[in-house]
Amino acid sequence: MENEYVKEITSKSQDFSQWYVDVILKAELADYSPVRGCMVIRPYGYAVWENMQKLLDARFKSTGHKNAYFPLFIPESLLKKEAEHVEGFAPEVAWVTHGGQEELAERIAVRPTSETIICSMYSKWIKSWRDLPVLINQWCNVVRWEKSTRPFLRTAEFLWQEGHTAHRTEEDAEEETLKMLEIYRDFVETDLALPVIKGRKSENEKFAGALRTYTIEAMMSDGKALQAGTSHNLGQHFSKVFDITFLDQDGQLKNVWQTSWGVSTRLIGAIIMTHGDDRGLKLPPKIAPVQVIIVPISSQKKDMVLNKAAEIFARLKQDFRLEMDDRDEYTPGWKFNEWEMKGVPVRLEVGPKDIEKHQVILVRRDTGEKISVDESEINSKLKSLLDEIQVNMFRQAKRFMDENTREIEDFEEFKKVIEEKRGFIKTHWCENGDCEKFIKEQTGATLRCIPFEQDAGPGRCIVCGKEANKVVYFAKSY
Amino acid sequence: MENEYVKEITSKSQDFSQWYVDVILKAELADYSPVRGCMVIRPYGYAVWENMQKLLDARFKSTGHKNAYFPLFIPESLLKKEAEHVEGFAPEVAWVTHGGQEELAERIAVRPTSETIICSMYSKWIKSWRDLPVLINQWCNVVRWEKSTRPFLRTAEFLWQEGHTAHRTEEDAEEETLKMLEIYRDFVETDLALPVIKGRKSENEKFAGALRTYTIEAMMSDGKALQAGTSHNLGQHFSKVFDITFLDQDGQLKNVWQTSWGVSTRLIGAIIMTHGDDRGLKLPPKIAPVQVIIVPISSQKKDMVLNKAAEIFARLKQDFRLEMDDRDEYTPGWKFNEWEMKGVPVRLEVGPKDIEKHQVILVRRDTGEKISVDESEINSKLKSLLDEIQVNMFRQAKRFMDENTREIEDFEEFKKVIEEKRGFIKTHWCENGDCEKFIKEQTGATLRCIPFEQDAGPGRCIVCGKEANKVVYFAKSY
Numbered sequence: 001m002e003n004e005y006v007k008e009i010t011s012k013s014q015d016f017s018q019w020y021v022d023v024i025l026k027a028e029l030a031d032y033s034p035v036r037g038c039m040v041i042r043p044y045g046y047a048v049w050e051n052m053q054k055l056l057d058a059r060f061k062s063t064g065h066k067n068a069y070f071p072l073f074i075p076e077s078l079l080k081k082e083a084e085h086v087e088g089f090a091p092e093v094a095w096v097t098h099g100g101q102e103e104l105a106e107r108i109a110v111r112p113t114s115e116t117i118i119c120s121m122y123s124k125w126i127k128s129w130r131d132l133p134v135l136i137n138q139w140c141n142v143v144r145w146e147k148s149t150r151p152f153l154r155t156a157e158f159l160w161q162e163g164h165t166a167h168r169t170e171e172d173a174e175e176e177t178l179k180m181l182e183i184y185r186d187f188v189e190t191d192l193a194l195p196v197i198k199g200r201k202s203e204n205e206k207f208a209g210a211l212r213t214y215t216i217e218a219m220m221s222d223g224k225a226l227q228a229g230t231s232h233n234l235g236q237h238f239s240k241v242f243d244i245t246f247l248d249q250d251g252q253l254k255n256v257w258q259t260s261w262g263v264s265t266r267l268i269g270a271i272i273m274t275h276g277d278d279r280g281l282k283l284p285p286k287i288a289p290v291q292v293i294i295v296p297i298s299s300q301k302k303d304m305v306l307n308k309a310a311e312i313f314a315r316l317k318q319d320f321r322l323e324m325d326d327r328d329e330y331t332p333g334w335k336f337n338e339w340e341m342k343g344v345p346v347r348l349e350v351g352p353k354d355i356e357k358h359q360v361i362l363v364r365r366d367t368g369e370k371i372s373v374d375e376s377e378i379n380s381k382l383k384s385l386l387d388e389i390q391v392n393m394f395r396q397a398k399r400f401m402d403e404n405t406r407e408i409e410d411f412e413e414f415k416k417v418i419e420e421k422r423g424f425i426k427t428h429w430c431e432n433g434d435c436e437k438f439i440k441e442q443t444g445a446t447l448r449c450i451p452f453e454q455d456a457g458p459g460r461c462i463v464c465g466k467e468a469n470k471v472v473y474f475a476k477s478y
Numbered sequence: 479m480e481n482e483y484v485k486e487i488t489s490k491s492q493d494f495s496q497w498y499v500d501v502i503l504k505a506e507l508a509d510y511s512p513v514r515g516c517m518v519i520r521p522y523g524y525a526v527w528e529n530m531q532k533l534l535d536a537r538f539k540s541t542g543h544k545n546a547y548f549p550l551f552i553p554e555s556l557l558k559k560e561a562e563h564v565e566g567f568a569p570e571v572a573w574v575t576h577g578g579q580e581e582l583a584e585r586i587a588v589r590p591t592s593e594t595i596i597c598s599m600y601s602k603w604i605k606s607w608r609d610l611p612v613l614i615n616q617w618c619n620v621v622r623w624e625k626s627t628r629p630f631l632r633t634a635e636f637l638w639q640e641g642h643t644a645h646r647t648e649e650d651a652e653e654e655t656l657k658m659l660e661i662y663r664d665f666v667e668t669d670l671a672l673p674v675i676k677g678r679k680s681e682n683e684k685f686a687g688a689l690r691t692y693t694i695e696a697m698m699s700d701g702k703a704l705q706a707g708t709s710h711n712l713g714q715h716f717s718k719v720f721d722i723t724f725l726d727q728d729g730q731l732k733n734v735w736q737t738s739w740g741v742s743t744r745l746i747g748a749i750i751m752t753h754g755d756d757r758g759l760k761l762p763p764k765i766a767p768v769q770v771i772i773v774p775i776s777s778q779k780k781d782m783v784l785n786k787a788a789e790i791f792a793r794l795k796q797d798f799r800l801e802m803d804d805r806d807e808y809t810p811g812w813k814f815n816e817w818e819m820k821g822v823p824v825r826l827e828v829g830p831k832d833i834e835k836h837q838v839i840l841v842r843r844d845t846g847e848k849i850s851v852d853e854s855e856i857n858s859k860l861k862s863l864l865d866e867i868q869v870n871m872f873r874q875a876k877r878f879m880d881e882n883t884r885e886i887e888d889f890e891e892f893k894k895v896i897e898e899k900r901g902f903i904k905t906h907w908c909e910n911g912d913c914e915k916f917i918k919e920q921t922g923a924t925l926r927c928i929p930f931e932q933d934a935g936p937g938r939c940i941v942c943g944k945e946a947n948k949v950v951y952f953a954k955s956y
Contacts, residue, residue: 034598035551035586043544043614050545066521067528072550072588072619072635073513073572091578094551096588098573099623099634108513110550110574110588120512130807136521141550141619145577156577157550329608 037149037156047289088208119242152269160264166256173257184229193284193393199449211235220273223422225475231261281343285386292322297351428468430461515627515634525767566686597720630747638742651735662707671871677927689713698751701900703953709739759821763864770800775829906946908939
């Protein structure tokens with residue numbers, strides 16, 4: 001029965017893409033829906049999202065941001081106001097054309113992102129330098145009518161947060177943009193155990209309508225990159241078009257400087273693809289809906305075991321997100337497999353022999369290690385163990401990323417490595433968009449970011465051979 | 479300057495409807511948007527919603543419910559599966575017909591409610607009695623293309639939660655329906671200080687597709703009713719159409735019994751209309767984004783006053799949601815008006831004389847009462863004061879509802895009272911839908927609910943004079 005459970009999952013090395021979908025369905029994170037390209041986030045997956053929201057929202061609020069809610073719908077004329085922006089988003093907009101029985105006079109977009117509707121309000125709200133900065137975030141759904149979709153990574157509808165801020169000066173806006181990028185990095189590395197590279201997007205890869213886009217890039221365990229969060233300095237692109245002006249202290253009427261930044265449910269996809277293995281999901285303790293699963297092993301002395309398990313459950317309930325699996329209809333082995341599939345960081349086993357010895361067994365999901373713990377020390381041991389697992393998961397992922405990041409200065413080698421090994425390639429680039437496009441055409445790899453950390457000296461562009469001051473990351477990506 | 483501030487609000491007795499909108503705009507709860515019928519919930523209004531969500535979500539979770547997320551979009555064919563349901567909702571559906579440049583083969587509804595899409599998933603997930611009950615809730619946006627709209631009360635898009643559960647037996651479903659109604663009553667009365675009448679909807683007024691709809695009805699301070707929350711026993715209406723079956727313990731394949739229940743951001747409208755006055759909003763402490771506003775009165779000894787205010791702020795920060803208004807550009811009087819407009823339950827004033835006496839002044843928003851409190855006792859006094867305000871606000875609203883609930887058994891008097899005084903009318907009704915419709919046509923009042931509490935004996939129907947065992951509530955409503 002145990003083996004049956006595992007068999008249903010494709011092996012990761014055999015077919016990464018199928019493994020990914022298998023884990024999502026089998027761990028009940030999400031399911032396909034009858035609507036093209038839309039998924040259902042099931043309770044277990046949504047609980048991960050709720051934990052992520054809590055941790056991120058606290059960071060937003062502690063830096064002075066407030067949540068608000070703007071309409072789902074954006075009139076076509078509004079969406080079209082900023083030229084680059086509409087060009088970037090129009091091809092994937094879902095259009096509402098009828099309300100009830102009536103055809104609408106103007107088509108309405110289901111928001112692909114909310115810059116335009118929010119700018120239309122900011123132009124009404126902001127009048128004086130005293131009104132600045134405006135620091136607003138919203139948690140919501142957005143829709144992008146994508147051709148091909150994958151659960152969490154690319155769906156027609158997804159959940160995200162989008163921050164939209166307005167500032168008095170260019171410096172303030174840049175400071176905010178970088179502050180939010182750092183908040184993302186801290187959240188993703190600390191809470192999701194996903195190591196990232198911080199940097200700037202190239203002109204080709206930046207957000208439609210932005211002055212500059214900053215990004216954190218993670219590496220999935222198949223060596224492909226995933227953009228884990230972006231923060232945009234919008235400059236005055238939108239404030240000029242939407243006429244967002246304020247009377248400054250010097251009596252001059254000026255346009256505000258803006259930023260926007262977001263992360264989405266695709267981060268759940270990143271967690272799956274970075275940490276998971278052939279036994280299923282591995283969830284970092286900080287965002288795991290169930291941090292500890294108690295499994296009573298009760299083939300004999302059943303009552304005693306169940307009582308002890310209940311006693312331990314009651315004792316730990318305040319300090320951990322934990323559940324008890326005392327279902328009669330499954331064997332312990334089957335349960336082990338199921339909770340491993342669901343990525344629960346620690347399994348706590350209680351059996352008759354353990355009770356005699358006044359101990360329990362803790363089993364780590366990340367390493368498989370079994371630890372006997374004295375009953376009196378369960379609480380403190382669990383605390384330190386969850387911390388250790390969190391750190392270890394980050395460390396493992398970081399090691400993988402480092403091992404799969406290669407410095408390459410020869411284009412033929414670049415092609416070969418991208419094809420055979422994937423991973424990140426660090427190389428010199430002359431900052432010419434044509435060289436970047438050439439690489440994309442030839443290899444399928446895109447410029448992921450121009451890292452803040454420039455540890456190599458100057459060199460020559462891997463494509464054109466001209467002088468190049470920047471080292472950049474290329475990779476295939478999700 | 480103080481008078482200037484207040485002047486901008488229409489008086490409640492003069493024009494209730496304009497007063498309502500004035501308060502919303504002036505207190506910055508919400509604003510009109512450039513999209514027909516859609517509003518923007520501003521940070522202050524959204525913070526009220528966040529507090530409500532927290533309190534309600536905790537109740538859902540403590541009764542075993544889990545959150546999930548289902549798609550925004552519902553294919554037309556799916557929406558049409560349950561006949562009564564589509565008849566009820568089709569007239570107000572927003573239709574997506576194009577994705578990017580392409581016309582869709584089938585129109586897609588923007589969800590007006592999610593029974594159909596959720597049922598399509600439940601039919602896939604539920605197989606055995608072991609899978610039951612399924613207790614799922616979702617927090618999301620829904621769209622109903624209403625002809626005429628009002629902020630919070632009726633908007634094309636609104637935020638709500640919708641619970642959707644599936645059960646083994648009819649009894650289990652009925653128990654759940656009533657349990658959730660009671661959770662709503664408790665939440666609305668305890669946390670929002672809104673007294674309600676619990677009861678059942680008539681056949682004419684029930685949810686499209688439900689077997690029975692239960693409701694809690696509140697009374698606004700203009701005497702009109704507002705449906706504050708509903709809980710539907712869906713019976714097997716949907717489970718038969720969507721083929722949601724399970725293998726029961728007796729080996730039989732059976733259809734599940736279902737419920738759905740929801741409350742929305744319209745409750746914010748109810749808070750405004752129940753508690754507000756000519757000075758603006760009055761927020762119950764339990765959901766007020768700012769429970770205490772500290773206003774330093776610092777025309778002289780400014781540094782000393784600001785230091786003391788900061789010291790008090792630091793001391794109270796952990797226990798209350800509080801803010802400090804130390805803006806230089808406004809007078810204390812102007813600030814008093816602004817924070818009263820925003821409905822903050824308690825104002826804490828610190829002035830040079832108070833400091834000499836080692837005291838502060840607390841001013842209640844609900845009664846206007848001023849209380850001198852010794853510095854050492856601020857914390858405990860504030861705690862008890864906020865509790866007292868919460869209870870007092872409920873008591874005031876309850877008294878108003880009781881005073882405006884009239885037992886009437888004569889139809890001419892009914893018409894006169896509804897026209898001149900509004901309020902709830904308790905009267906006998908024969909349970910015939912035609913008599914109910916006659917009242918609606920003649921008076922504009924609808925049957926709000928058949929209350930659980932049937933304290934009058936049998937009598938005669940106010941319309942047809944036939945024997946009537948039920949006393950019911952009629953009112954004009956939002």
